[in-house]
Amino acid sequence: MDRQNSTKAYGGYTQQENRTDAFKEFDATQLYCSRCKQAVPVRKRLLLVLPEGDKYEYLCAFCLETVGTKMDKNGAPVNIIV
Numbered sequence: 001m002d003r004q005n006s007t008k009a010y011g012g013y014t015q016q017e018n019r020t021d022a023f024k025e026f027d028a029t030q031l032y033c034s035r036c037k038q039a040v041p042v043r044k045r046l047l048l049v050l051p052e053g054d055k056y057e058y059l060c061a062f063c064l065e066t067v068g069t070k071m072d073k074n075g076a077p078v079n080i081i082v
């Protein structure tokens with residue numbers, strides 16, 4: 001049982017090692033990660049789509065800890081078509 005579980009966890013890590021593809025999603029921004037205790041490259045993830053804009057979450061590229069969120073305002077007024 002234990003062995004199965006660790007194999008599963010290892011599979012997750014393998015995905016992370018496929019970084020060349022993931023790098024495209026990386027923001028240029030570096031944020032401080034409290035878990036890594038250093039400034040880390042972050043991965044931007046769309047969290048919520050709201051009428052006033054998109055909310056993004058920044059994840060640490062190494063441990064995937066949430067290091068910040070950002071609201072991208074659409075700027076354009078919201079037109080509700082009835």
Ligand SMILES: [Zn+2]
Pocket residue numbers: 033034035036037040060061062063064065
């Ligand atoms: Zn981290």
